[in-house]
Amino acid sequence: MTNLLWLQGGACSGNTMSFLNAEEPTVCDLVTDFGINVLWHPSLGTELGDNVQRLLWDCISGRVSLDVLVFEGSVVNAPNGTGEWNRFANRPMKSWLADLAQVANYVVAVGDCATWGGIPAMEPNPSESQGLQFLKREQGGLLGEEFRSKSGVPVINIPGCPAHPDWITQILVAIATGRIGDITFDELNRPQTFFKSFTQTGCTRNIHFAYKASAAEFGQRKGCLFYDLGCRGPMTHSSCNRILWNRVSSKTRVGMPCLGCTEPEFPFYDLKPGTVFKTQTVMGVPKESPPGVNKIDYVLLSIVSKDVAPGWAEEDFFTV
Ligand code: SF4
Ligand code: SF4
CATH class of the missing domain: 3.40.50.700 (NADH:ubiquinone oxidoreductase-like, 20kDa subunit)
Structure with a gap:
């Protein structure tokens, strides 16, 4: 006992x-x-x-x-x-x-x-x-x-x-x-x-992340939430996309950016009011890149990725 x-x-x-x-x-x-x-x-x-x-x-x-x-x-x-x-x-x-x-x-x-x-x-x-x-x-x-x-x-x-x-x-x-x-x-x-991998592991939008196809609105059924909506999935240690919530879903699966709630800095209140759901950028490049990714490589990769993105990377992945 x-x-x-x-x-x-x-x-x-x-x-x-x-x-x-x-x-x-x-x-x-x-x-x-x-x-x-x-x-x-x-x-x-x-x-x-x-x-x-x-x-x-x-x-x-x-x-x-x-x-x-x-x-x-x-x-x-x-x-x-x-x-x-x-x-x-x-x-x-x-x-x-x-x-x-x-x-x-x-x-x-x-x-x-x-x-x-x-x-x-x-x-x-x-x-x-x-x-x-x-x-x-x-x-x-x-x-x-x-x-x-x-x-x-x-x-x-x-x-x-x-x-x-x-x-x-x-x-x-x-x-x-x-x-x-x-x-x-x-x-x-x-x-x-539970906390070794990132929230991004298992996210259904990974392909959109790779091709820099962005979601512009909450709940949008296509696009990655990192580029415009401030998703912290690549910087947050959690298993939310491996061990699903209610066994069926996760924030990012329904189009809600990860807020980074498993990190000590949450709720990231140093951000300016109204910017929590807005990716912080410098000259169009996200201020925070995924850990281990060099900024210059990141910019180059982004340009190439966007150029070579196939048409289906922009498609609504829930459409049947
Ligand atoms: S929605 Fe968030 S977790 Fe999913 S691929 Fe984009 S940045 Fe990563
Ligand atoms: S905000 Fe928290 S619960 Fe939501 S996806 Fe991110 S780590 Fe998981």
């Missing part, structure tokens, strides 16, 4: 919604097939008031063993580092987290807010939000750069706004079945299984 406790800080509950919609495996599968015992969850827990408090203290004292601590939402430190703006069960949430993280075998941060502060940590950050072990791309967060859970690993970061349901449940299964040691992590503590 794997005891799991899920707490929520400065959050919109989007990751809980995502979690409850998981399909492979489902939340029920976690309980019935993988032996995960949900000690408490904000939407599923039946204990209230004193009983929740007692459970949390029992975990801290070791009376109840805590295998997995999952956190959703930002760590709120306001006002002035006290965390009083986010009280839970008679204490600042950050105090519970600091104590519980010391006794948990694994600590999992779900969603951008818990991983690196997310939207609440945008400047001017009035809630003094941060993630469990990062603030944006900077290591540290509430628990500090050196933090390791009892099993010897740092916080496992599953970013996204929200995180894909199956990323969450599959990592929990890996922990419950003892296979988490087989998974490698990147420098941001993201499991490479």
